[in-house]
Amino acid sequence: MKPRGIFAIVVCLFGALALLTQPCLAGEPKTLKVGGLFCLTGFGSSAETYIAQGAKLSEEWINEKGGLTIKGEKYKVELVMEDMKGTADGAVAAATKLVYDHKVKIVIGTVVPFMVQAAGSVLEPAKVLRLVLYNCGMPSEYGPQTPYMFLTYDSTIEGMRAALDYLKEAYPKVKNVAYIIPDDGSVPYLDKLFREKATSMGYEVATVGKWAMTTQDFSPIITKVLASKPEAIAFANGWPQATGSMLKIIRDMGFKGPVFGCNYDDAYQIMEIAGKEASTDFFIHQIDLDSPDMTPMIKEIKKRAEAKYGKAYGMHIWGFNPLYELKQVIEAAQSTDSTVLKDTWGKMKTIDTVYGPGRMGGLKTYGINHTVCAPCPIVALMAGKVKWVKWVDVYSP
Amino acid sequence: MLLRVKDLSVYYGKAMALENVSLEVAQGAVVTIIGANGAGKSTILKVLSGLWPSTSGEVYFDNKKIEGMEPYEIVSLGLVHIPEGRRLFPYLNVLENLKLGASLRKDKEGIKQDLEGVFTHFPILRDRRKQKAGSLSGGEQMMLAIARGLMSKPRLLLMDEPTLGLAPVMVVELVSVIQAINKTGVSVLLVEQNVFLALQVAHRGYVLEVGKVILEGNIDQFRDSDLVKRAYLGE
Amino acid sequence: MISDVAAQTVVNVLMLSSIYILVALGFALLLTVLGILNFAHAAIYMVGGYICYQLAVVVGINQWASLLISMIAVGLLGLFLERVFFRPFLKDMNRIVVVTLALIIILQATINVTVGSYIRRIPSFVPGVLRFSGVSVSGDRLATFVIGGVLLLAVILFIRKTKTGLQMLAISQDSDGAALQGIKTHRIFAVTTAIGCALAAVAGSLMGAILSLSPFMGDIMLVKAIEIVILAGIGSIGGVLIGGLILGALDATLPLFISGSATDLTGLCIIIILLLIRPQGLFGREV
Secondary structure, X not given: OHHHHHHHHHHHHHHHHHHHHOHHHHHOOEEEEEEXXXXXXXXXXXXXXXXXXXXXXXXXXXXXXXXXXXXXXXXXXXXXXXXXXOOHHHHHHXXXXXXXXXXXXXXXXXXXXXXXHHHHHHHOOOOOEEEEOOOOXXXXXXXXXXXXXXXXXXXXXXXXXXXXHHHHHHOOOOOEEEEEEXXXXXXXXXXXXXXXXXXXXXOEEEEEEEEOOOXXXXXXXXXXXXXXXXXXXXXXXXXXXXXXXXXXXXXXXXXXXXXXXEEEOOHHHHHHHHOOOOOOOEEEEOOOOOOOOOOHXXXXXXXXXXXXXXXXXXXXXXXXXXXXXXXXXXXXXXXXXXXXXXXXXXXXXXXXXXXXXXXXXXXXXXXXXXXXXXXXXXXXXXXXXXXXXXXXXXXXX | OOEEEEEEEEEEOOEEXXXXXXXXXXXXXXXXXXXXXXXXXXXXXXXXXXXXXOOEEEEEEOOEEOOOOOHHHHHHHOEEEEOOOOOOOOOOEHHHHHHHHOOOOOOHHHHHHHHHHHHHHOHHHHHOOOOEHHHOOHHHHHHHHHHHXXXXXXXXXXXXXXXXXXXXXXXXXXXXXXXXXXXXOOEEEEEEOOHHHHHHHOOEEEEEEOOEEEEEEEHHHHHHOHHHHHHHOOO | OHHHHHHHHHHXXXXXXXXXXXXXXXXXXXXXXXXXXXXXXXXXXXXHXXXXXXXXXXXXXOHHHHHHHHHHHHHHHHHHHHHHHHHHHOOOHHHHHHHHHHHHHHHHHHHHHHOOOOOEOOOOOXXXXXXXXXXXEEHHHHHHHHHHHHHHHHHHHHHHHOHHHHHHHHHHHXXXXXXXXXXXXXXXXXXXXXXXHHHHHHHHHHHHHHOOEOOOOHHHHHHHHHHHHHHHOOOOHHHHHHHHHHHHHHHHHHHHHOOEOHHHHHHHHHHHHHHHHOOOOOOOOOO
């Protein structure tokens, strides 16, 4: 009893001493700086501005909940945003600033492939943990050579798989599908994966159309695609202007069959661009913020976005997700070291996303198991109305 | 005095182009400024017509201070400049060039009459009226430039090196053209390197050297002046 | 079937060319009359689209009236820009480049901050689709072609048949020579800028109905306008029509034969080859 009592007293004394000498530490939490890379101006900014707002909401959410607890210490998250200005140069400059000026070791953001790669050229050698939102299926973007990169949610390949599954279910009569891809370098890979999946499901591929990133008017490419007489048309990737314009042109040219997007996008924006008349028999991956089918977390983010920005968008939810995942990884690893975090995350089998329970996968598809696969939402545009369909379970092995 | 220039100086940065130049043109007179290349002759005309700003000095036209005015205001007073190299509108036809000369005029009847007058003076222009100005010969271009100037209804015509690039025959004709214009009551300030022409038509003259007036007087005095003889007539 | 594609392509060419020409014509007018490269021209095109959107959708007035008001408002904006941003720097190429580049950022940022970058589309001016024997033409595309054609005709008649138009041509050929004829050059500069900006506003509004609006929609259009003016030959206003048709035709037909980014490359190669044959542009004046 006696030595134990002395031991306890010594510990108490040391503890008190520690508290007395470092009163600030106990009272005020430390700060963990996390970088945010978004296009706030220029190409892609129409969507990424809202993704950035979502990220800001997640920062506030974490801090309101008491921040992160690592080995008994409280950390506040501070999100440092840099604008990539929609260019590769801009992405490199923004990433460099984050790493060397702000000294961050964790970065969230980047959506468009050329900016993902450009930022990666700075972040990967600096061993910065990257939580990327999207991937267009190019090995140069994401693969074994990017060990510090994690894909935080379903991307075009998962989306394509989920969309074809849903096509079969909703339009069983369709026999052949045309596939339209932006020529961002991903064409050969997506073309191959699409053909594999479509053929395995018994579809014929009518044609694969590619459009230049600088396209002003999509009519020529749609004219060409429709000449191949497809029964359904799929968009591999895109953003609302492109997808909405193409949908409008497809309907204007008299095509009546199903049209769908394999990416995550905002159906409301697409309908605003395409117009109500063209917005029918179309589906894409998006959540419906008004549906009761949403996860509690999505409902929470919606409330916060409405309070802060007046209106909630799907992009807010998407932008919220990376920090939501990062919190779990940091708390599991009990560290802020990017290498420790990477190793811990690589060993995790499951992770919670704002979209529901996620599974880690991707080893076979991408060559690295840093892919978070979570339920993939489907929203349809039917007769000028946005209609929630359902969650589709999808997994990239 | 129709035109009175007092102590006019022009500098480009620190480089002097004109220094304390004073000259006068009387109503109905033909006055010439002669001088070598780069003496500042064209600069005087450009300042008078408002194309270039002066550094100091005063310019009165019809007792009205005109320096600092916009070119079109100066044209509206009747001070019309036919620039060096003629500066026609080469891709517009002769008629359009002439109409542009009357840009500020609103009197349609008067313009029509003057157009007729110009065509009687220069019948070749009537024949070529649908032809692009750039396709005319040097002599025809000179006539068009003068005719265009006349369309502005000038009281004082500034002519900058009208003989430049003209055949000798045309130079002779130019003398009679200038004299004819002067007979209609238009005063002329003629800048020339061709001193023969200048001495034939002018009543008064100024000799300009490196931005300064070094000689002025009646044209008879000029003919006898050793300076003019030596420097410009090669005697 | 082949003929369907051909007919559809003709429609596409005409629509795209109309937009290109409306934008490039203003750019060319400013270049030949004022002698300035207005890099902000395509940003003005974007502003025109947004003004039309704000009036038609947010304020809710008649759409055609919105188009007209946008045209007038941007024309007035042109007067302001000419007076404040262009006139002090007319003879200074370096400054005008910096000023107009800065203007792009000012206009884009203004729209981005005031309206926001959320994607917008102006509702159709002519809703519905016309179909003749297999070819479908959206009403908007047809309207674009018609409005574009009428405006171009009006501008060309204005330049060729009015005193002001003649004075514009005179200034473009010799600006000092024009000043000496008593032409009020600044007045002509102002009129020219207003016309050029108004044309761009119409193009921006029509494009906002056919495709969509974004604060950065002008970035690519600027490149197109520069390509057209170079192709046309500097100083040639008629050449802008042909240049616009050629570029529209390339952009609307090449994607049928070549896919993806190669279309841009091929289009540029064709332009470069044309310029190798005629370095002064198709209709440029030989200096």
